[in-house]
Amino acid sequence: MTTSTTVGKPRDPGTSPAPAPRRRKNLLGRQPLGIVFSAPYVIFILAVLAFPLGYAVYISFHDFFFTAPGVAVERPFVGFDNYAAVLTDPDVGRSFANIGVFLIINVPLTVGLSLILANALNRVTRFRTFFRVSYYVPYVTASVAVVGVWLFLFAQNGLVNSILGPLGPDPSWLVNSGLAMPTIALYVTWKQLGFFILLYLAALQNIPEELYESASVDGAGKVRQFWSITVPSVRPASFLVTLLATITGANLFTEPYLLTGGGGPDGASTSPVFLMYQEGILQGNPDTAAALGVILVLGVLLLAFLQRRFIGGKDD
């Protein structure tokens, strides 16, 4: 390090006779090759993210339908017609209510359980690797695969009902309109928890041990320490966890499609993304589906803003 700076410094005044090419280089930065290195990624993002994003908004404001490739058709501007169609559709209202139920169960459960388990994991040294791996195994496994077991476990005569005996719900979990969505919320909590435990674990490891030591000298018990030190210290992580859990909830598709056989029973577990698939691709109305997508994203942004307001992310 020292050699490079001492060599570099005296060279600066020495090369003063040729300032012009130097300035041209500075226009693109000291290492213009960085532009070349970044170009594929930037082009990729513009092509599959930025452009489709704008296109989604365009589609949602036009009378848009599928055509064969290369066929030029008129797709008139229709203003907010697609939005009006979406907002007056009772199925859409139902799917948003379902997501509401999902989030009310999933988000607090995820935050609570992952913080408690991460905290326990941070204290125990024995079998630590075993616990860590067993927690994230569901997260890294395909939802399609684990849905198979949950179907088996929560079937009418499945293991869960066998254990519960007469206490088992009737109609059974996934075909009960009151329980289908909570069961999905439980499933997703279980599936994603490992990832959130890892997030919290990283945050917990940044808390200085002295805080706990001095609190314990002051006579604070473990429970008090958890509420007064741990919970406030991991606030930024909590914000991230609620945000990511909300985004996961808004993206729900595989679970209502497979676990409850397409949003059943009778629409009690449809999700907005499932409706986008049904409307946009099966029934060929991409314009209303795109409008639904825009509304959904605005909803997520609103929730993210509220979470930021009440949980906060930056005040550490």
Added chain:
Amino acid sequence: MAKDYQPTLSTTPVTPAVTPAPRASSTEKQRGLRPVSFILLAVGAFVFLFPFYYMFIGSLQTEPDTSVAGAFPNFENITGANYVLIDESINLFRGLVNSGIFTGGVIACTVLFGIPVGYALAQLQFRGRGAVFALLLLVQMVPFQLLLIPLYVLIVRDYGLADSYLGMILPFAINSTAVFVFRQYFLQLPASLFEAARIDGASELRILLQIAIPLVRPAIVTAILLTFIGPWNEFLWPFLVTKDTAFQPLAVSLANYISNVAATAANPFGAILAGACVLAAPAVALFIVFQRQFISTNIGSSAKG
């Protein structure tokens, strides 16, 4: 930095003369608490692992046994027939190959194009670096559901890429989280190292290939693992793009089996669980073998932003 944090009270050398009483009491407290944490963790591990165990047991049962006794291995009720049954319906090998091509394509693009941009963001000074970095952060906020319809219109309808590997790979080609991991690791390398190489006359490409990349091998493994989860487990997008079973990844063909064909099979649960085991096994095995590369510090740094 990547060191596991451990409760250090017992390991820190405390001078014995100084207040032995509080030290003893807090060690006692810690000992007293550990069983609680341990039991909590053990119950958690059971809840997380049992469905996987049950998946495997169920896939081997001749007759689905959903009683409590069915959760224990019963050697009179064991068969491999479910694997044959699911293989006859959806061609497991074809599905695995398609999943492999889809996942491999995404990983290859991520490594090939992600490493240079991660390196450039960490170690090169060039015009537009701030904008590229802002883009990288912004991208992780864009929800996929908004892109569902326009991407379907563009890729399937306009470009005619339905039933093709390219159509499957394209939206996922460069994983932004992996790019972020690359940047974080390259950032930890001292800039002086690169200055010295530049003064020695090495080209930027040579510096990247021969100095920077060999130093961040763990980052490459972590990024590959993170990238792997996406396409291997992805259902919605390949489900929309592939209608031809010859191109369907295993997640899609198994899902189609669950939603359509299952009703006609003699032991649908056995067959579904057999397929589920085949789909789950590669991911689970990979993450057990490389568990060291998937620790909280790596994930934390990638998600913190």
